[in-house]
Each structure stands twice: as structure tokens, then as C-alpha cells.
Amino acid sequence: ITLILAGYDTTASAMSWGFYWIHQNPLVREKLLQELDTLGDSPDPMSIYQLPYLTAVCNETLRIYPVTMFSFPRVVQESVELLGHPLEPGTVLLPSIYLTHHREDLYPQPKQFKPERFIERQFSPYEFLPFGGGVRRCIGQALAQFEIKLVFATVLSRYDLALVDQRPEKPQRRGFNLAPSSGVKMVITGRRARQEFFS
Ligand code: HEM
Numbered sequence: 001i002t003l004i005l006a007g008y009d010t011t012a013s014a015m016s017w018g019f020y021w022i023h024q025n026p027l028v029r030e031k032l033l034q035e036l037d038t039l040g041d042s043p044d045p046m047s048i049y050q051l052p053y054l055t056a057v058c059n060e061t062l063r064i065y066p067v068t069m070f071s072f073p074r075v076v077q078e079s080v081e082l083l084g085h086p087l088e089p090g091t092v093l094l095p096s097i098y099l100t101h102h103r104e105d106l107y108p109q110p111k112q113f114k115p116e117r118f119i120e121r122q123f124s125p126y127e128f129l130p131f132g133g134g135v136r137r138c139i140g141q142a143l144a145q146f147e148i149k150l151v152f153a154t155v156l157s158r159y160d161l162a163l164v165d166q167r168p169e170k171p172q173r174r175g176f177n178l179a180p181s182s183g184v185k186m187v188i189t190g191r192r193a194r195q196e197f198f199s
């Protein structure tokens with residue numbers, strides 16, 4: 001039940017966003033394909049999981065439109081001060097993942113899709129939190145990240161795809177999730193063979 005209620009729509013929306021951003025940005029797609037092509041014909045899943053640029057693309061996808069905009073509410077148990085704000089027991093806090101991910105001081109030009117920011121620096125769990133944080137963070141995080149990377153690697157290395165609609169995709173709330181409003185329709189334009197790159 002958890003897989004269906006919490007795990008299916010979230011992961012599917014994240015993958016739709018990922019396919020959208022990769023095909024909106026030809027240079028990102030090119031760089032990703034070069035990295036995937038270094039893997040050989042039947043790569044083992046862990047080598048796919050560890051690819052740095054694929055990881056950066058997945059992180060940037062979950063940063064720019066975090067599928068879940070908020071973490072679940074937290075209730076203050078004892079008086080505490082947070083960034084100068086006194087908080088009394090019983091106060092309900094709703095951390096905003098979206099607003100954190102769009103802070104200009106952390107992510108310059110936050111509306112732009114730039115996977116390189118995840119190569120250039122490492123973000124703390126207080127700065128990048130698509131799966132929430134603390135002891136109640138998403139239990140499906142590792143599964144979702146693994147699944148998303150394997151799907152991207154398998155589909156992108158086998159097929160050339162194109163977006164049907166070139167207009168910018170708008171985010172739309174679907175239940176708790178932030179999903180692409182058009183559903184990101186794509187067509188297969190050809191089959192891909194692995195390219196050899198020589199440096
Ligand atoms: C891209 C995919 C996913 C995203 C972005 C996501 C995001 C989140 C977020 C933000 C929370 C709230 C955490 C917090 O309050 O700190 C959460 C909780 C949760 N997620 Fe996910 N999730 C994803 C996939 C999954 C999958 C695949 C599963 C199950 C296999 C799952 C199961 C759960 C459960 C059970 C909770 C509640 C945890 C608790 O309250 O202790 N999620 N998720």
C-alpha cells in the first residue's frame with residue numbers, strides 16, 4: 001500500500017520532470033549520453049547509480065520542482081528558539097522544500113536547470129531536502145533514486161526521444177505532488193547505439 005500511495009506517483013512525477021528537463025536542454029542531454037556511453041553494453045546497476053552527472057541531473061530535477069513541496073508537519077515538543085523565532089510547545093511547523101530549493105543565496109538563478117551546481121558544491125541536508133529530513137524523512141528515498149536512475153539510463157541509452165510540445169512546462173499541484181501540467185508527451189525518434197568517445 002505504501003508503494004502505491006507514497007511511492008508511485010511521486011517517483012513517476014519526478015521521472016516525467018527529468019525527461020522534460022533533459023530534452024529541454026540539449027547540452028545536458030549530450031553530456032548525460034556521453035557519460036552513459038562510457039558504461040559498456042550491460043552495465044551493472046550500481047555503476048549506473050554512481051554516475052556523477054546522472055546523479056547531478058536527478059538532484060537538479062528534484063531541486064527545481066520538488067515533487068513534494070512540503071515535508072510533513074512537525075510539532076514543537078519543548079520551547080526552543082529557531083533563527084531568532086521563539087517557538088512554544090504545540091506550534092505546528094511546515095517546512096517548505098520548494099522555498100528552500102529556490103533560495104538565491106544557495107542556488108543562484110534558481111529558476112534555471114543547472115545540474116552543474118551539484119558537481120561544483122555539496123549541499124547539506126538543510127539546503128537540499130527533496131525527501132524531507134530527520135528521522136521521519138522519506139523511507140523510499142534510496143528506492144526512488146535507484147529506480148529513477150535506472151529508468152533514465154535504460155531509456156536514454158536505447159532511444160532518441162523528443163518533446164511533442166516545446167513550450168515551457170508548467171508545474172501543477174496533483175494531490176500533494178507538484179507534477180508537470182501537460183504530462184510531458186514525448187515521441188521516439190529513433191533507436192540509439194552506444195557511441196565510443198575517445199579523449
Ligand atoms: C521521488 C520520489 C519521492 C519523493 C520526492 C518523496 C518525498 C517524500 C517527502 C518529502 C516525505 C516527507 C518527509 C518528511 O516529512 O521529512 C516523504 C515521506 C514518506 N515517503 Fe516518500 N518520496 C518519494 C518516494 C517514495 C517511495 C518510493 C516510497 C515507498 C516505497 C515512499 C514512502 C514514504 C513514506 C512511507 C513516508 C512517510 C515517512 C514517515 O512519516 O515516517 N516515498 N516522502
